[in-house]
Amino acid sequence: MTKKQKNLLLRVIVAAVFFVPLYLISEGIVPVSLPKWALLALFLVPYLTVGYDILRKALLGIRNRRVFDECFLMTVATVGAIALGEYGEGVAVMLLYQVGELFQGVAVGRSRRNIAELMDIRPDYANIENDEGQLERVDPDEVETDSIIVVQPGEKIPIDGVIVEGSSALNTSALTGESKPVDVGVDDAVMSGSINLSGLLRIRTTAEFDESTASKILELVENAASRKSKSENFISKFARVYTPFVCFAALALAVLPPLFTMVTGLGMAGYDGVGALWREWVLRACTFLVISCPCAVVISIPLSFFAGLGGASGQGILIKGSNYLETLSQVRTVAFDKTGTITKGSFEVTAVHHNPIDARKVLEYAALAECHSSHPISQSLRRAYGEKIDQARVSEVQEISGHGILAVVDGANVAVGNEKLMNRAGVAFLHCHHEGTIIHVAVDGEYAGHIVISDELKDHARQAMDALKRAGIEKTVMLTGDAESVARRVAQDVGLTEYRAELLPQDKVACVEALLKDCGGGKKLAFVGDGINDAPVLSRADIGIAMGALGSDAAIEAADIVLMDDDPLKIAKAIRISRKCLGIVKQNIAFALIVKAACLVLGALGLANMWVAIVADVGVMILAVLNAIRCLFVKKL
Numbered sequence: 001m002t003k004k005q006k007n008l009l010l011r012v013i014v015a016a017v018f019f020v021p022l023y024l025i026s027e028g029i030v031p032v033s034l035p036k037w038a039l040l041a042l043f044l045v046p047y048l049t050v051g052y053d054i055l056r057k058a059l060l061g062i063r064n065r066r067v068f069d070e071c072f073l074m075t076v077a078t079v080g081a082i083a084l085g086e087y088g089e090g091v092a093v094m095l096l097y098q099v100g101e102l103f104q105g106v107a108v109g110r111s112r113r114n115i116a117e118l119m120d121i122r123p124d125y126a127n128i129e130n131d132e133g134q135l136e137r138v139d140p141d142e143v144e145t146d147s148i149i150v151v152q153p154g155e156k157i158p159i160d161g162v163i164v165e166g167s168s169a170l171n172t173s174a175l176t177g178e179s180k181p182v183d184v185g186v187d188d189a190v191m192s193g194s195i196n197l198s199g200l201l202r203i204r205t206t207a208e209f210d211e212s213t214a215s216k217i218l219e220l221v222e223n224a225a226s227r228k229s230k231s232e233n234f235i236s237k238f239a240r241v242y243t244p245f246v247c248f249a250a251l252a253l254a255v256l257p258p259l260f261t262m263v264t265g266l267g268m269a270g271y272d273g274v275g276a277l278w279r280e281w282v283l284r285a286c287t288f289l290v291i292s293c294p295c296a297v298v299i300s301i302p303l304s305f306f307a308g309l310g311g312a313s314g315q316g317i318l319i320k321g322s323n324y325l326e327t328l329s330q331v332r333t334v335a336f337d338k339t340g341t342i343t344k345g346s347f348e349v350t351a352v353h354h355n356p357i358d359a360r361k362v363l364e365y366a367a368l369a370e371c372h373s374s375h376p377i378s379q380s381l382r383r384a385y386g387e388k389i390d391q392a393r394v395s396e397v398q399e400i401s402g403h404g405i406l407a408v409v410d411g412a413n414v415a416v417g418n419e420k421l422m423n424r425a426g427v428a429f430l431h432c433h434h435e436g437t438i439i440h441v442a443v444d445g446e447y448a449g450h451i452v453i454s455d456e457l458k459d460h461a462r463q464a465m466d467a468l469k470r471a472g473i474e475k476t477v478m479l480t481g482d483a484e485s486v487a488r489r490v491a492q493d494v495g496l497t498e499y500r501a502e503l504l505p506q507d508k509v510a511c512v513e514a515l516l517k518d519c520g521g522g523k524k525l526a527f528v529g530d531g532i533n534d535a536p537v538l539s540r541a542d543i544g545i546a547m548g549a550l551g552s553d554a555a556i557e558a559a560d561i562v563l564m565d566d567d568p569l570k571i572a573k574a575i576r577i578s579r580k581c582l583g584i585v586k587q588n589i590a591f592a593l594i595v596k597a598a599c600l601v602l603g604a605l606g607l608a609n610m611w612v613a614i615v616a617d618v619g620v621m622i623l624a625v626l627n628a629i630r631c632l633f634v635k636k637l
Helices: 003-026 036-063 070-083 087-111 113-119 213-224 230-264 274-292 295-314 322-328 359-369 376-385 419-425 461-470 484-494 505-518 532-540 553-558 569-604 610-632
Strands: 126-129 135-138 148-151 161-165 168-171 182-184 201-205 317-319 331-336 348-353 394-400 404-409 412-417 437-443 446-454 475-479 498-500 524-529 543-547 561-563
Touching: 003 036, 003 087, 036 070, 036 087, 070 087, 070 230, 070 274, 087 610, 230 274, 274 569, 274 610, 295 317, 295 322, 295 569, 295 610, 317 322, 317 569, 322 524, 322 543, 322 569, 331 505, 348 359, 348 376, 359 376, 359 394, 359 404, 359 412, 359 437, 359 446, 376 437, 376 446, 404 419, 412 419, 419 437, 461 475, 461 484, 461 569, 475 484, 475 505, 484 498, 505 524, 505 532, 524 532, 532 543, 532 553, 561 569, 569 610
Parallel strands: 331 475, 331 524, 475 498, 524 543, 543 561
Antiparallel strands: 126 135, 126 148, 148 201, 161 201, 168 182, 317 561, 348 446, 394 404, 404 412, 412 437, 437 446
16 A cells, blocks of 8 residues: 555544544434534534545646546535535545545555566666676666676576576566476576576676666556557546536536526425525535546546556566557457467478588588578578588678578579579479478579478467467468468468468568458457568557567567567467456446436435435445456456
8 A cells, every 4th residue: 555545544544533423413313412513613624634635636626727527526516515514424425435536546556566566577787797706786777788797596687688607497477477487598598577596697688778678568568558448538538528517417406496496486385495495406416416426437447457457467468558458359360470479480400302412511501691690490590500600701692582592602602592582593493392491502503402491389379279269269360471381281280260371571461451351340350470570560450469578679569469478378368358358347337327327317306315426426436446456367367
């Protein structure tokens, strides 16, 4: 509980201690006789104790020409009730309204817990060794790329990097939602924000502090609140129209019926004079104002979305705004990239075929030609070659998108790529009937053989597709630049409904455009990818989902949702979280408006007193807030 909430709790307790005996006296339950002025003075003590901040906000709103809000409604209603001699009801309204505010504040604090825990991943320092070999703490902002930092057991990793010495287990739960420690050793990439649990690690940094995973996550979370959903925007607009309307309606209720009664004389016999007539209708107007206060809707809707974002973040699913959470609930088609999304992206060379020259030489040519590329296939070629790459041996590198690479290696013209590249180079090649990605190699216009590279499916790929179907996803489509045979095998193995193969980056955008046209009736399309070439497609889809915090910066920047690990099962979970959140939002809107409408009618007819108004306002708000908190509990979805 915050200091502000503790202060409000203390004020509520003090006011309640004063209010209860005073109310019993005012109602004649306790036989104590007090003059009316003394009773009013005593009731003002709890009223001002608990409500002075509401009165102050109402006055500031009037001064700043932002009159119509819940503070103004509460002030007019309670001051009106007290002025009419209903001291107990006036103070009770303010007291219970503040109880509702306290309850709402605690609920918001709880929903912020996951976000606050996530913020705790920000490291405070980095350890570097000075000239004497002693560890020195420095600001992480001061550490440059390719520096060596030391992380001791129990410390957070401050900057993304690669381990150069040591082994340990890392706690990545704040990043991925996965509680099981991850074992790491030399050459393993590690994320900032992870906690080193055991051994001493020396890490070569691969990014600056501002570009590290922890900083990116915090930036995403901090910006999420500014992106409001359609429901939140609707509620804001609704409140701006609704509140002035009920104020003028209450004014009309206070003035028009008594004037009509006085002019016509109809019903006048039911009142003990003109004063009683006006008192009755002004009191009804005050009751009307309390009932009409839109707290339940205005508070619970943003709280539901905030709780949904917090619950998702605790599961390693970062949603950049409640507008994306709302759109995600409408997704019925999910399109996937293949490499790094459905498959692990850990390519391994499994064979070299139809090579008139030594297989080792074919690998050497391919590894050198691909030495400047960061693509997983290029990395697998370099790993298979296994020797240090001398980039001075390579010149005139030309990358042809969707085809491969042309380069001069040791003075020879080398072409490394797919069948399209061989056709473009005019090289007669041999087809391969093995499963996997086929890399053809030509040297000085002569075919030198092809390399077979295989990629494994992710552990949960098949279960992820089954989970999506259970979540109501109607179509799952894979878009890949791989060969038809590879795409067909992967689609069959994981249970995709459709696939498109041999696509260039621009072809993927065209496919997503076509899929978007097929989506009708408010249905949305999500695209899941992790590579640089996925960024345009992630931006074009209704919802872009980036797989893994270690995916490309461009993909994470373009995506609307970032999954902090590579588990495709999280996609279905994110969809279920969004639908639960939207369901709760709709429940709160319907419940609040129905109860409010019924009580407003009863209040206008004089069938509901101030105590019913309190239940309609504070009671509905508390129930709506309790319902909204359910958005936090998403672990078992």
